[in-house]
Structure formats: structure tokens, C-alpha cells
Amino acid sequence: MSTFEPLVFSGVQPTGNLHLGNYLGAIRRWVALQENNNCIYCVVDQHAITQAVSVWGGPSELLRNTREVTAAFLAAGVDPKKHIVFNQSRVRQHSELAWVFNCIARMGWLNRMTQFKDKAGKDRENASVGLYVYPNLMAADILVYRATHVPVGEDQKQHLELTRDIAQKFNTDFSDRISELGLGVETQSGHETISSFFPLTEPVIGGPAARLMSLRDGTKKMSKSDPSDLSRINLIDDADTISKKIRKAKTDSDPLPSEVDGLKDRPEADNLVGIYAALTDSDKETVLHNFGGQQFSVFKPALAELAVEKLSPIAAEMRRISADPGFVDAVLKDGGERASILAEKTMRNVRDIVGFLQD
Ligand code: AMP
Ligand code: TRP
Numbered sequence: 001m002s003t004f005e006p007l008v009f010s011g012v013q014p015t016g017n018l019h020l021g022n023y024l025g026a027i028r029r030w031v032a033l034q035e036n037n038n039c040i041y042c043v044v045d046q047h048a049i050t051q052a053v054s055v056w057g058g059p060s061e062l063l064r065n066t067r068e069v070t071a072a073f074l075a076a077g078v079d080p081k082k083h084i085v086f087n088q089s090r091v092r093q094h095s096e097l098a099w100v101f102n103c104i105a106r107m108g109w110l111n112r113m114t115q116f117k118d119k120a121g122k123d124r125e126n127a128s129v130g131l132y133v134y135p136n137l138m139a140a141d142i143l144v145y146r147a148t149h150v151p152v153g154e155d156q157k158q159h160l161e162l163t164r165d166i167a168q169k170f171n172t173d174f175s176d177r178i179s180e181l182g183l184g185v186e187t188q189s190g191h192e193t194i195s196s197f198f199p200l201t202e203p204v205i206g207g208p209a210a211r212l213m214s215l216r217d218g219t220k221k222m223s224k225s226d227p228s229d230l231s232r233i234n235l236i237d238d239a240d241t242i243s244k245k246i247r248k249a250k251t252d253s254d255p256l257p258s259e260v261d262g263l264k265d266r267p268e269a270d271n272l273v274g275i276y277a278a279l280t281d282s283d284k285e286t287v288l289h290n291f292g293g294q295q296f297s298v299f300k301p302a303l304a305e306l307a308v309e310k311l312s313p314i315a316a317e318m319r320r321i322s323a324d325p326g327f328v329d330a331v332l333k334d335g336g337e338r339a340s341i342l343a344e345k346t347m348r349n350v351r352d353i354v355g356f357l358q359d
Pocket of ligand 1: 012023024153155156209211221224
């Protein structure tokens with residue numbers, strides 16, 4: 001039985017304030033996956049404009065942030081020669097497939113998306129239509145390459161479930177046509193063997209940093225849009241700023257527990273231990289083995305020193321790369337050209353499957 005070629009795809013929005021959650025939850029894991037996989041990493045500029053212009057900052061900000069996110073990918077160790085790095089809007093096939101998916105996905109599916117509810121807030125009538133169909137474009141980003149694995153933070157889980165629902169409905173709605181054209185990959189679905197055009201993509205989520213929380217409130221996600229800069233560690237923060245933010249991080253007054261169970265109902269302590277674990281490539285058990293029984297007055301300086309040691313070289317490399325925007329632009333152009341070839345191959349098949357006449 002044939003299977004889908006393993007392929008990794010992921011993306012980050014160029015919306016500013018790239019933070020430790022983006023790095024530990026996503027980008028750093030992309031770097032690890034490069035060893036044994038073909039990978040495509042994308043700056044999703046079309047997703048960035050789904051909120052109000054006042055939120056994403058307008059054209060100059062978008063250009064600046066697109067280059068900055070690219071610099072962060074490269075500084076973190078993404079290899080744009082062996083793999084593909086590009087900005088989404090260059091490859092028109094993403095929006096083309098998104099239209100087909102707008103016609104596959106059901107209103108009821110999108111109505112369940114919690115990210116839409118969070119971002120639209122109370123005034124849902126005033127949210128853009130783009131924000132509503134954001135998950136369909138995300139599914140298109142992934143499936144236009146027939147990607148099999150998507151490394152992201154925990155907050156994207158629901159979007160990836162929707163991506164699978166879309167793939168499955170497309171495969172079923174067009175199953176006869178897919179077989180007739182010989183475009184299917186034989187896959188097992190329960191007892192049946194079905195001929196699928198799109199894979200059911202697997203999320204790659206996990207580890208101690210799958211969901212980093214705000215440093216000011218352990219019940220809120222660390223986020224680019226939190227008005228308090230003290231709530232997050234930005235990738236471009238200097239050593240003093242990182243230390244200050246960790247020193248000021250909210251905690252309770254108890255010493256650290258010796259077992260992971262003891263972190264229950266202590267969201268701030270849990271978060272800081274998780275950050276330490278992720279930065280040392282270990283787990284919370286190991287961190288508590290070393291720091292259990294210690295006060296935050298001991299743990300925080302150790303965490304600050306570690307964070308500075310791990311993040312400073314990345315910030316320095318981001319600054320070095322950003323000093324040469326011509327280089328960054330060339331990386332995106334080259335990646336866009338290579339991505340377009342792959343995306344067009346899928347889209348030619350999709351047009352044939354759906355019944356769109358083409359040459
Ligand atoms: P975004 O900034 O929304 O484009 O997110 C880019 C990537 O970072 C996605 O894979 C997110 O799941 C991940 N991410 C964002 N915030 C966090 C967080 N607080 N903890 C862990 N991962 C995160
Ligand atoms: N929605 C993702 C986020 O907010 C960004 C994204 C867009 C993405 N397209 C994607 C992530 C495709 C993974 C795969 O983080």
C-alpha cells in the first residue's frame with residue numbers, strides 16, 4: 001500500500017512581538033524536525049491581515065515583521081537551502097485552494113473555532129470575513145503541499161482537527177473522481193481501503209512548552225498581543241530585560257515542590273518550571289529533582305541566567321541577519337519559487353478533481 005511522503009509544514013504570523021512561546025512551542029521544534037524530514041516553513045502574511053489594520057499595524061509594519069520573523073527562523077537554525085522558507089502571499093495557490101476549502105468546510109465547523117471567538121471578541125458582527133475563514137486558509141497552507149506533519153503550540157490543535165475534517169470531506173466528496181483520475185493514495189479507513197487525495201495531517205504538539213503562559217498571569221497564554229510587555233519574553237529582548245521580566249514574574253510564596261503533582265493549582269510555578277525544562281531540553285520532573293524545596297529567590301536567578309544564555313545568541317543572530325534585508329528578501333524569493341512548483345503540482349490535480357477546466 002502506498003502512503004503519503006512525509007512532509008513537515010508550519011507557519012508563524014508576522015504580527016510582531018515574537019516571544020519565547022513562539023520559539024519554544026514551535027520554531028525550535030521545527031529545527032529539530034529538519035534532521036530527518038523535508039520541511040516547509042512559512043511566514044503567513046495573509047493570516048496577519050485578518051484582524052483590524054490597527055492590530056497588525058499597516059503595510060510598513062507588515063513588511064518589517066515579515067522580515068523579522070524570517071530572521072528569527074534563520075537565527076533559530078532553520079536551514080533555507082535544505083528546506084523551504086517563504087512568505088505565504090507569494091504562492092497564490094494557497095488562496096486558490098482556500099477558496100475550494102471555503103466551499104468544503106461547513107459554517108457549523110467554523111462556528112466552533114475558539115480562536116475566532118477569542119479574536120473577534122464581543123463585537124462579532126464587526127470581525128472580518130477573513131478572520132472567520134482563517135482556518136480554511138490554514139488548511140490550504142498545509143494541504144497544498146499534502147503535508148503530513150505540523151509542529152505547532154497547543155493553541156493550534158483545534159485548527160488542525162479542522163484541517164483533517166476538510167481533507168476527509170474533500171476525499172469523500174470527490175472519491176469517485178479521485179479514483180477515476182488515478183490520483184488517490186490508498187489508505188485504510190476502518191475496515192475499508194479508500195483512495196485519498198489529501199492526507200489526514202498529524203499535529204506535532206507536546207513537551208513542556210506546548211503552551212507557555214503569561215509571566216503576569218499563569219492562567220493566560222503568553223501572547224504577542226498582551227498589552228503588558230512584562231507578560232512575555234520577546235526574542236529580541238536584551239539580557240537585562242530578560243532578567244528583569246523573570247525577576248518580576250508573578251509567583252506564589254511557597255518553595256518549589258519536589259514532584260510534578262505539587263505544581264497542580266500553582267499555574268505560575270508550573271509555567272516557570274516548564275520554561276526551565278524546555279530551555280534545558282529536559283522535563284519538569286528533572287527540573288524539580290534539582291530545584292524541589294528551593295525558594296523562587298534561588299530558582300528565578302537560575303532561570304534568568306539560563307534564558308539569557310540560550311536566547312542571547314539568537315537575538316544577536318537576528319540582529320545580524322536583519323542588518324541585511326537584501327539577504328532576507330532573497331531567501332523568501334528563492335523559497336517562494338521552490339514552494340510554487342510544489343503547490344502548482346497539487347493545484348493542477350485539485351482543478352482536475354473539482355472539474356475546473358484548465359490547459
Ligand atoms: P502565532 O504567533 O499565533 O502565529 O503562533 C506561532 C506559533 O507559536 C504557533 O505554532 C503557535 O501555536 C505557537 N505559540 C503561540 N503562542 C504560544 C504559547 N504561549 N506557548 C506555546 N506556543 C505558542
Ligand atoms: N494559525 C497559526 C497560528 O496562529 C499560523 C498558521 C497559519 C499555521 N497557517 C499555518 C501554522 C499552517 C501551521 C500550519 O499560530
